[in-house]
Amino acid sequence: MRALWRVVAIIVAAAVGAVLLPIAINFATDQPLPLWLEPYQSWSWPAVAVLGSLAVILGFTAARGPATRPAVTGKVRPGARERALENVHEQVARQLTIKLGDIARADIRAERRPDAVSPVLSAQVRRLNAPEGATSTTVRHAFEDSGCSLLLLGQPGAGKTTQLLELAADLLGEARDCAGPVPVLIDLGGWGRDRPLLPFLKRERTVDSLREWLLGRAQESYGVGTRIGRTWLDKGELALLLDGLDEVADEVRPELVGLLNELSDAHGDLVLVVASRIAEYERCPPLQLAAASAILPLGREQVSAYLAGAGSEFADLGRALDADESLWEVVDSPFWLHVLASVARAPGVGGLAETAQPSERRRRILDAYVAQALRRPRPELGCYAPEQVLRWLGQFARSARHLGWTTVISPQVMPSVFKGTVPAGFIAALLPTLGVALPVASVLQAGAMLATRFGALSTVALAPLPATVAAILVAKWAVGGHIRWPFDRRSWIVGTLAALPLAAAGYALQTMMADPPLFPDSPNFSLALLIGFTSAFLPMVTLGAVGALINFWTADSTDEEIRIGLSMSFLGAGAVGVVCLPLAVFGVLPWTGPFLAGFAGVWIGTALAGGVGILSGNGVIGAWLPVAVLIAARLLPVRANRFCRFAAATGLLIPAGYTRTAYRFPHMIFVDYFADHG
Known part of the structure; x- marks a missing residue:
């Protein structure tokens, strides 16, 4: 496609520069021209300016070669690596101490899934004595056996993010002790969600744009500058732990997989781990990583052993499991182990044996968890009706799911993130x-x-x-x-x-x-x-404004x-x-x-009105119109920052750590729950 565009640019540049531009110059300097052009004398100098600029732009486009990544020059300042390791340590430790991500430290096992990846055998050295078949192991051992190139699969709530955090903590120790690569955990959910105001302004995504996007996320989360990150990436001194491949939009996930394969091929010594839900990964091409492992559901023996070692903290859960056998089908992952432990004595959890569908059981457990959480906050943070809280969290969740992440963005800080999230029925x-x-x-x-x-x-x-x-x-x-x-x-x-x-x-x-x-x-x-x-x-203008309310743009x-x-x-x-x-x-x-x-x-x-009108409607009016509609419909709070502090006191939101007003949902399961039921 790029080659075709260059050929077209060369032809058009030649036509404009060699034919149209001289005619326009002659026209502007009162040289003789055909009679049919005489009525357009006033267009002469504007035509010279437009055609001259067009010739220069097209000539430059045709002459330059394909875009290449700039070479990295200079040296990294002393102490930069130590500061980066400290920043990563603070972020990883903070996330590991979050209640939902840390309290349920069960014995997580994984099995090999060699068919899930398509490794390039010519670019790696395989272990000849590697075990065959679906062998049970730990995620850490699976990472080491893969040669630091691993796909980690699991069901929702299986503990993929927690395993990546623990792996990052282990790599941090190695980075300090033996100068290993600096690990950065990056959420892929927001990739490919940016849309231009006009469909034809969409830029082609390349491996270079993916690399810069990843380095930009590392700079936002860990303070690692993009130039320094690029240097470390080229030298194999940066380990990429990529979470949330399943949260990438379905229509662009295969494209991202292809770019990740190109990135892995371009950096042969890259430490790369990608985590995804199983169902979403099966709908896209295979990654060209060295190995794949899937986290196994927790068995009854694992849960029993964990409860026995947890002491009195989970005594209520043990009694609830003894009283209701159907709960064993729910407690198959660390997430549900913690949630059920929190509501083991709640009245809404009893009688789940009468509910045949596991999804309905999980919904009722989350209902009880949310109801219990809403009784936690202090009165000085405000008083909101439960129905109101669910409605507002539902809209925040729909916005988060639309963007492919768990982060909650206040409309007072960035109203544009609510574009395309107004319910179509409104x-x-x-x-x-x-x-x-x-x-x-x-x-x-x-x-x-x-x-x-x-x-x-x-x-x-x-x-x-x-x-x-x-x-x-x-x-x-x-x-x-x-x-x-x-x-x-x-x-x-x-x-x-x-x-x-x-x-x-x-x-x-x-x-x-x-x-x-x-x-x-x-x-x-x-x-x-x-x-x-x-x-x-x-x-x-009207169409642009409507496009900000309901997203109907296509490329x-x-x-x-x-x-x-x-x-x-x-x-x-x-x-x-x-x-x-x-x-x-x-x-x-x-x-x-x-x-x-x-x-x-x-x-x-008409062409001018199309561009100016849609930009005005979607970019200017559309920046605040969706928020105004959602507030008028009582789907968003007027004082959003105050409400977020209230929700954080309940535990339904947790601080994201970037700024004082940044929050996120504890888990993507909560995003789906509130988006569907809020």
Whole structure:
């Protein structure tokens, strides 16, 4: 794809620089030109500037080679490694002392899963005496046997993150004692979630961009500068422990796996461990790591031995297991061992034997855990109804799941993270009306303004142009399941009536911008440019704002979206023809007009309105509109920071450690629970 783009850039640069630019220069210096270009004399110097810049940009793009990672120069300052080890130690120790991640230290075992990875045999030295089959071992031994290149799999709550933290603690000791690599634990959940304001602005993801993203996360979490991290990575002095591959969005997870394979291949001595849930990993290509292990569920003997060694702290859980045999099916991981121990005497846990589905048992246990947690906070932190707490935590959880992490971001700190998280049902009733009103408003304004100057036939051809872009974006709603196509009669009637004030607002905007004209020597082009811009601007602003409420952006338009969009455009052209052609027959309107100037102006104006309008709606209005809607719907608290302190006192949120206002959910299981039930 890059090679094709370079060829296209070379051809276009040659055409612009060798043909169009000289013509424009001659035009600007009053040299003789064809007669059909004479009316556009006022365009000469703008054309020279635009074409000259285009030639330079395309020439530079065509001449430069493929992007390469800059060479690392300079030396790392003395003491940097010791400071990095201390920072990592503080973060790892803090996370290991969090109650949910540390209290249940059962004997975790793992079994080998050689079929889960596809190692490049030519790039490694295998152990000839390695045991075959699904041999039970510890995660630490599995890491050593793999040659420091391991895939760690497990069910939800199996203890993958805790095992990575303990492995990081072991590697920290080795780094201090024998100058081993500096371990950094990085959550992959946020990778690939960034979306451009416009789909065509999406940048291609490469192994270099992944490397820089990982180094950026290491800088945020551990203070390791990206240049220093790059130096250590190139020298094999950085160990990457990557958690949460399953939290990466399904549509980009295979791409991330491919980039991780490239990263591992580019750094042959890289210490790399990747953790993921089993079900999500099975839906993507295999990683090219040396080995894979899966954490085994806790058996009855392991749980009994753990309870016997835990003393009185888990006595209630032991009695609950003796009284209800069905609870043994739930206590199969450290997470559920701790949660059930916390609510062993809660009334909502009893009688689980009557519930056949394990998922329902776990839900009832979490219900009891949350109910018990809400009785913990101190009165001075505020008083909130349980239903209100669940509703607000549910919205925070939906935002966290949308971004692929467990972190809670306050809307007072960063409101943009709530883009695309407004429940579709809140604006579902408005979408069919807007789907009709936005293209119809564009057609009404463009048709009314074009008819008198450009003639009936030109109006029929040009008026649907501004509406076509809006119609294709509206078609994304239909393909995404937000609205039904074709629209029903009520949507057409209400949407057409709603289009009248939109068209009037567009006309008012056109009147404000009409004086003075943009190009006095080309009044037809100037008018068409203004009509194209003003008839498309307000619909595009509205579409951008709606895109901030419900995420319907895709990188490319599908055939179905284009078909629906063109169908709506043809309907608009037919409606304009029904009005304009009879008026031309009776002599009220001329049949033809300056079509070329009209086409160029309307097309350029529509393109400008599309970019400026969507950027304004999605970037400016969309930065605060979702939060305003969620607060108005009572899905977010007005005083979010105070509520987060309250939730942290309950244990349902825990400090993230980055800033005083940063919190996160204790586990991804809680994110799923609150997002589905909050």
